[in-house]
Amino acid sequence: MTDTSDQRGELTITRIFAAPPALVFECMTTPAHLTHFWGPAGASTPLAGITVEPRPGGRFETLMVNDETGEEYPMRGVFVEFDPPHRLSFTEADVEGGMTTSIVFNDLGDGRTETVTHQTNVPPMLMSPEARDGLESSFVKMDAYLATL
């Protein structure tokens, strides 16, 4: 898995799965599959909380539940593109600034699929590692400065 940032300020995550595009696409868009993997570590996504309307303009909603605290994290997305098994994108209006996530499914021709996940509307200054490092060292300096006040 690679995790890079490009100049347009998008978070890009590239990943290769040992399954053909049709199956990976199906997993990403079918509640019965999503419930098995959508929630990150320590959270689960009950089937009842998943809505997939498989068409552009359709809803894509999930409800992640923290396994320990029961805290709920709703995601309310709307599909912009729904093009199996090639391309999928959805926007989340209630996320900061209206975030768009797009996933491209590339057929590697040997039964594997490369997915390229882009998230846009991420502030560019925070996305480039150099910028982040620069900012962090600035903060270290600033903390030192503040301590002298």
Add this chain to the structure above:
Amino acid sequence: MNNQKVEYKLTDDPLSLTFAALADPTRRSILVRLARGEATVGDLAEPFDMTLQAVSKHLKVLEGAGLISRGRDAQFRPCHLEPGPLDAATEWIVQNRRIWTERFDQLEQHLQRLKDTTDKETAP
């Protein structure tokens, strides 16, 4: 209209304010400059070849997002960088990246389970 409601909600959210403020390259440069130490509007206007009014406008946006604070000195009102909202924005991005990484880890395992099941079913 519905749009206006959404707009209001977005700008109302502190993280949205931070991201909106950071979306402008001049404002980012101002923050980088302020990371080196406090500065007045005049100090900030100089390297950017901008009018004091234009810089003041940017500062107002940054102040509204809580990214800077300004001194009380009526004449100069020096600007300070406030790291809090930036930390929150960075934290959000780091967390989001983590979520997708873990999600794909689990998808990988899910695909493996599917494959195991299919293999078992098709086994002689």
